[in-house]
Amino acid sequence: MDDTKEIVVNTATVLVLAGVLMASGAGAAEPAWDGKKLYRYTNEHGVQVLDDLVPPRYVAGGYEVLTPSGRVLQVVEPELSGKQLEEKRRREAREAADLKLLKRYNSVADIESARKRKLAIVEQDMAILRSNIASLQRQIESEESVAARTQRNGGTVSADLLERIADLRTEVSVVQERLTLREEEALSINDEFDQAASRYQEIAGNQP
Known part of the structure; x- marks a missing residue:
């Protein structure tokens, strides 16, 4: 089950990177956004993960909301510790x-x-x-x-x-x-x- 999810995550990452490269080309326009959102967060291993949701255990660490083409819609800052x-x-x-x-x-x-x-x-x-x-x-x-x-x-x-x-x-x-x-x-x-x-x-x- 974990191996399957890792493949999905990697595929989604490739798609987003491809969209970013296409949008950054000379004269290229961003594809029409259909409202779908992706979420980028960092897991416990320090690896950035792209998924269609943020698992509750990672919410406190902060995350980004993106369009499928890679445009950042929102940045949610990490929650601060007591000292911070x-x-x-x-x-x-x-x-x-x-x-x-x-x-x-x-x-x-x-x-x-x-x-x-x-x-x-x-x-x-x-x-x-x-x-x-x-x-x-x-x-x-x-x-x-x-x-x-x-x-x-x-x-x-x-x-x-x-x-x-x-x-x-x-x-x-x-x-x-x-x-x-x-x-x-x-x-x-x-x-x-x-x-x-x-x-x-x-x-x-x-x-x-």
């Missing part, structure tokens, strides 16, 4: 990011201007937070001074005063956390724009 698919997605993501970068900026100078604008907002917020912390610290010092004076005079510091001092210290901690986050954001912005400027130079340098 992951690499393709990374490449497509990088290409999309590059295109977005080129659309957003016209030069490295544009990138630096955008960096300054974005940092200015964060730095303004950080300045306000630092001012708030300084103000709270002054209030704490003032309240602690009152408490110390009371103790020096032999009095007892009121629970309300101690609570106010504790609340002020808690507020300082909260504002300090916000300041730390904004400082980290400033570092992230600088890193983001450093990468954008570097990548833009790479892309611009590779463009004709």
Whole structure:
């Protein structure tokens, strides 16, 4: 049974090759196509096979659809493996990011201007937070001074005063956390724009 199929495959191959040679001759026109299709794929031995169908086990390896005269109607690419698919997605993501970068900026100078604008907002917020912390610290010092004076005079510091001092210290901690986050954001912005400027130079340098 296998020997018979091999003979059929070889015969079909000869017919297609003959059709290609005839069509490539000077002034030769391709014979009228009757809609019949042939399929060319590679088997497990690395041999190209021509047949009227693609066995399911070879579909993943890709194949070509041809007319009997040898004209390629369609090329079905091989299915990608997990690693190949992951690499393709990374490449497509990088290409999309590059295109977005080129659309957003016209030069490295544009990138630096955008960096300054974005940092200015964060730095303004950080300045306000630092001012708030300084103000709270002054209030704490003032309240602690009152408490110390009371103790020096032999009095007892009121629970309300101690609570106010504790609340002020808690507020300082909260504002300090916000300041730390904004400082980290400033570092992230600088890193983001450093990468954008570097990548833009790479892309611009590779463009004709």
